[in-house]
Amino acid sequence: MINHVVLFxxxxxxxxxxxxxxxxxxxxxxxxxxxxxxxxxxQVGENYELNAKSFDLALITHFDSIEDLDAYRVHPEHMKVVAFAGEVVADRAAVDFQF
Incomplete structure (x- = not known):
């Protein structure tokens, strides 16, 4: 399985x-x-501190394979969220790892 973690x-x-x-x-x-x-x-979680110096939101997702993660990345529904993120996000960090 692949764990895809993104901080916004x-x-x-x-x-x-x-x-x-x-x-x-x-x-x-x-x-x-x-x-x-x-x-x-x-799973999505907000930082407990509204005006934290670190990140505001964490996304944790799981996929069966890298191929499934790649399909997710270009899925039209995901691309709608990516477009919204482009309007509201100043910085992001991501890591993908097998578990």
Whole structure:
């Protein structure tokens, strides 16, 4: 199995707007589980500190193979989330590893 972990740092927003953006982003990511067959597990967590100096949101996903991860990466539903992320994310980090 492949574990795909992504951390997101949002652009600067006022607190109320940041909460809304985080909720929308989180719901979009979680919604992929029902839309992409290759996605076997999906967990999304917000940093407990709203204005942390580190990352704001973590995504943990599991796939049966690298090929399934590659299919996920180009899936049209995932690309919609990627487009949204492009509007709201200032920085991201990712790692993929076998487990």
């Amino acid at each position: 740092k949002l652009k600067t927003y006022p607190d109320a707007e940041k909460k809304q953006v985080l909720e929308q982003f989180k719901n979009m990511l979680l919604g992929l589980k029902d839309k992409i067959e290759e996605l076997k597990y999906c």
